[in-house]
Amino acid sequence: MKKFIGIILFQCIGFLSFSQVNLKQLLCNNCTNPIGIGTSRVRFTWQLHSNKRNVMQSGYEIRVSESEPLLQQGKKLEWNSGKILSDQSVYVDYKGSPLQSNKKYYWQVRVWDNEGKLSDWSQPAFFQTAFFQTNDWKAKWIQPGFIDSVGQPSPMFRKQFTAKKKIKSATAYITAHGLYEAQINGQRVGDAYFTPGWTSYNKRLQYQAYDVTNLLKKGSNAIGVTLGSGWYRGHLAWGGNKNIYGKDISLLLQLIITYTDGTMQTIVSDGSWKSTTGSVISSSIYDGETIDDRAQKADWTLPGYDDSKWSGVKMESFSNDNLIATINEPAKKHETIKPVKVITTPKGEKVIDFGQNLVGWVMLKVKGNTGDTVIIKHAEVLDKEGNFYTTNLRAAKATSTYILNGKGEEYFEPHFTYYGFRYIKVEGIKGALNPEDFTAVAIYADMKETGTFSTSNAMINQLQHNIQWGQKGNFLDVPTDCPQRDERLGWTGDAQVFSPTASFNMNVNNFLDKWMKDVAADQFPDGRVPHVIPNVLGPDAGGSTGWSDVSTIIPWNMYLAYGDKQILEDQYSSMKAWVEYMHKQSHNNLWNTGTHFGDWLFYRPDDDNSGRAAVTDKYLIAQCFYAHSTQLLISSAKVLGKTDDVDYYTDLLQKIKGAFLKEYVTPNGRLVSSTQTAYVLALNFDMLPESLRTQAAERLVENIKSYNNHLSTGFLGTPYLCHVLTRFGYDDVAYKLLLQTTYPSWLYPVKMGATTIWERWDGEKPDSTFENPGMNSFNHYAYGAIGDWMYRKMVGLDTYEDGVGYKHIKIQPHIGGGFTYASASLQTYYGKVSNSWKIENHKILMDVEIPANTKATVFVPAESADAIKESGNVLSQVLGIKLKNSKDGYVALELGSGTYHFEIQK
Structure with a gap:
């Protein structure tokens, strides 16, 4: 019995030791579960989390598979690194079998800490490749089959197709000359805006990859794409500068469907597509957008829609040599802001104040008669008299114009333009403005706040x-x-x-x-x-x-x-x-x-x-x-x-x-x-x-x-x-x-x-x-x-050049200016680093957090080590803190990971 209890105790202790380090925030090429990696160089990053101090990584093991179940079983792996003796946990290169285009891979990692204890395998993460070769593209560039009018209304493209089997997965690859928005079966593809983004188009034109598995169904399906002139051919800078990259507006789309039986079907943009115009009458980065809801094509991205009166398309032979997969985070919607004040200006204009200068647009809810027009102009400030001020916008009209179809409550927002504003002036709505009908939304690149x-x-x-x-x-x-x-x-x-x-x-x-x-x-x-x-x-x-x-x-x-x-x-x-x-x-x-x-x-x-x-x-x-x-x-x-x-x-x-x-x-x-x-x-x-x-x-x-x-x-x-x-x-x-x-x-x-x-x-x-x-x-x-x-x-958060990226952290606050408190934190690739200092009761209180797998040199504002306590203990009694020197009003300490509370007697 004693031997049995001993075994149980040993297993419990071993389990506790085994579980002291957890792995989180798995990244591939700096992204969480990215879709559309266009390079065969794939790099992995992970964070170690522990409630212990002075935790470092001494080794790691990574495994990669095309199947999540096989990954967790450790079978049929594309790569098993084996145990690598290294403290590297950021930008670890994949070194397995050659990666293939348009393929999803799963990966996980486990690590050994500086006491030789092994962590659990992390939860699986994944990445999906895009196209590695130009000839992976089977799609053709297509343009509207109608004559592009002077006003350049946004063209719409449509394709109906049949998926004959049960679908396992599907990925859409899309780009355009101009900007695009895509739908499948009436649902928006992705939540990104202003795609494909702005690059030096003649040399580098991005395409995006989307997992559209959940948008498709067995049987009839339909794709619809709307284009806008955007940066490609719209006005930019001054002096009538437009058509900088070309006069055309074009679409390139490739949808790859994988069925549960392993077979594949590819739907591409080609001569079989149809084109027409719809409700976006005009669109310009600087001037804004005009939408006429009377011209809306209801249900045009659903299967069964009658497009017999639509035009065909023209195929073009543009080179694909400049196509690149997207590596940066696309623009997305973020904060929504309701009006803080509705104003009638001295000039009698109806103005809404959102209380924050932001970039994006206003989402409008409105009712009216057919042909009623609502005009929204945008401004950053009101002038000295309190009137709407747009002179500093120079030639930019920055105007949304919405023409109603009169069929009940209507919702409007732009597609291919954006505005910088705090205030809007609203014309065309009778009576008082209802603040609930207006919502500003901030749009910017989907970067994580750190x-x-x-x-x-x-x-x-x-x-x-x-x-x-x-x-x-x-x-x-x-x-x-x-x-x-x-x-x-x-x-x-x-x-x-x-x-x-x-x-x-x-x-x-x-x-x-x-x-x-x-x-x-x-x-x-x-x-x-x-x-x-x-x-x-x-x-x-x-x-x-x-x-x-x-x-x-x-x-x-x-x-x-x-x-x-x-x-x-x-x-x-x-x-x-x-x-x-x-x-x-x-x-x-x-x-x-x-x-x-x-x-x-x-x-x-x-x-x-x-x-x-x-x-x-x-x-x-x-x-x-x-x-x-x-x-x-x-x-x-x-x-x-x-x-x-x-x-x-x-x-x-x-x-x-x-x-x-x-x-x-x-x-x-x-x-x-x-x-x-x-x-x-x-x-x-x-x-x-x-x-x-x-x-x-x-x-x-x-x-x-x-x-x-x-x-x-x-x-x-x-x-x-x-x-x-x-x-x-x-x-x-x-x-x-x-x-x-x-x-x-x-x-x-x-x-x-x-x-x-x-x-x-x-x-x-x-x-x-x-x-x-x-x-x-x-x-x-x-x-x-x-x-x-x-x-x-x-606050003092910095990194040393011998440990860039906050592998070796420097913390040296400069207290002054009558401040009694200052705090900052930063989410690094290793985890959260933070420092705060506070002056209270003739003491300086300093709270420091150092992430696992890093070290820090902390300069504590004190004349000597004797004036410092950490969590109530004198420094000499605290394990793991190394005293370096005292100089220029600071005591320099070497710390490992963990949280620390310093009290400094002034």
Whole structure:
């Protein structure tokens, strides 16, 4: 009996040990159960979860199968890695049998921890491949069989077919010249919008893959697809710029059905399809959409619909060489917002306020007579008198027009356009507006929200809110400058300055990876990078410092944030081409040629004759970014093992900095442009020798004080301003800048009621008048780059270069500014990392969370280890905490995973 009990106890103890580590958040190519992977390189990621401290992975085993039951039985595997001794749990490459196109695979993983204990197998996850070869496409490009009228109404395509057997699975692959929405048997295919997305279409045209198994049935089925002009042939930028990628509008669709008996059927777009027009009379990104419900074709995507009067289609022989599977998250509907106020303006207009500047559209519920027309116009702000204001939209009409069929209650929303707005003006509805009939919906890329940030200061919390909503609105499919006027372009300078902030708030790994591939695709042969990506401004719009540097800055920032050197491999030739362009344009290593935007939209003081004018020499800026991009190229070359390039560009970098000193710095260390931006860039990019940096920082602080503790920086200086101040020991000055509420400052727009970040420091002036409407967006994320300082410095969440992607975490809060509390968390690929600090009863309370399979260096704000307790215990009594050193008001500790509560006696 004792032996029996002993066995039971042993098994129970073994079971408890066995189950201490759980595996969650299984990702394949950074996605959860992705459908439509177009590359044979598949990579796996998982998280370890445990309630113990100091948990690391010591080994893993992965298995992959085409069958979920066989996977769990460990039979007929496509790959069994066996036990691999490694702590790698992110981006583990598949190394099994060659993957096949249009195939679903299942996988799971188990791990050994640092005590040698084995976890359970994870729950199965799956991935499905798309097309690996161009000839996998059997479908033909089809166009409407009718003449495309001047108004370009949206064409509709239809195909009816029979599924003769019981269906096991079905996948639809769809793309278009233009935008598309598809239905099968009356139900929408997927929940993505603005597909196939915006890329450099001539070189990279995405297609999407959808699991449509549940939409099909044995017997008769019908597919219907509606197209819109979108970015492909619609108006973009200025001066009647349209048909940039082509004049046509076309569809490519391939539906692959697998039956339960193993046989397959393929339905393709070809000459057998029918086409016509319907209720979408016109559609434009800038101008909006007109829908005439009287022209609606009821039930046209159901089998049995009579399409005998429809036109045929024309087949075209477009090349499929530019087709690529989608890697980024598509745009989807997110938050819905009801009106907060219904207004009758001084002009007598009916206006609805949704309380939030957002990007998307309004869903309308309405009743009326046949031919009644409801017009919805969109605006970000009301003017000083409280009237509807659209002047800053420039030529964009931003209007939804809905014509009723009069058959009871009708529902309207656009299909192929979007708006940036907080307010709408409604025309055509008699009587008072009913708020319940209007719902705003935010639409943006389906990126997971990863970061949280909050403080004891309500205005700073609102600033964070504005940063997040500015990102949502401008990350619809490419990182745009603004979402409302006749622009909405992927400005490279805006994106690069905001990228660290963006990667904290949301997982932008795939989003920016996709966009950076377009940066490389549209890069000019001489190495210049266009001002906007995709490039719709022509062959001369490129090469500006701080804008073209997107080619080096974003890949490096994404490598730091996500720990994936693949983006450096993919972008390296583009990075090098840009550095070489600057090199070739330079004379004696000095780059002082070309046309540059400079420190865009910097603060201009009223008294430009005071000698304090915020005008920074554009070539000084160019030399700084020349050095910075060269340094990033060196750093990337080191990661990739390109030793020859490391040596060559290290030598070049010294020459670039030497030329900077000779041209722009006096012997006493004064810069020829005595501006905040000049000193910030020179210090941030280490353009000055060590001996001159301290006094340069002092001059920066003197300049800030001369502006009564206000900033005077623009797009290129602002992102680094507070970082430089903190680096050189001026946290107090950084906090003063952060907390300023008068113009120019981050909180001035907050004080003025902003719900997103503004393009200009004073888009709305203190007297409620507006800046120049020629360029005055109220949703423009660039100045939201201050978020990076708030997360990395104020709260202190950061990653080390020897453990990028938060494998080796740095936590070093900078307490000040009168804050009594600040907290931030970040969902990394390893799990949640967080820190919060609070001042209470003459103590600093600090709560830290470190995910499993990582380590952290935590700088606790204390003069000595004796002033610190962890969970009530002195540090010497806490196992697993290693004391490194005490320096500059911090005690540095080495921690493993777990949660920690520190109390610091002030």
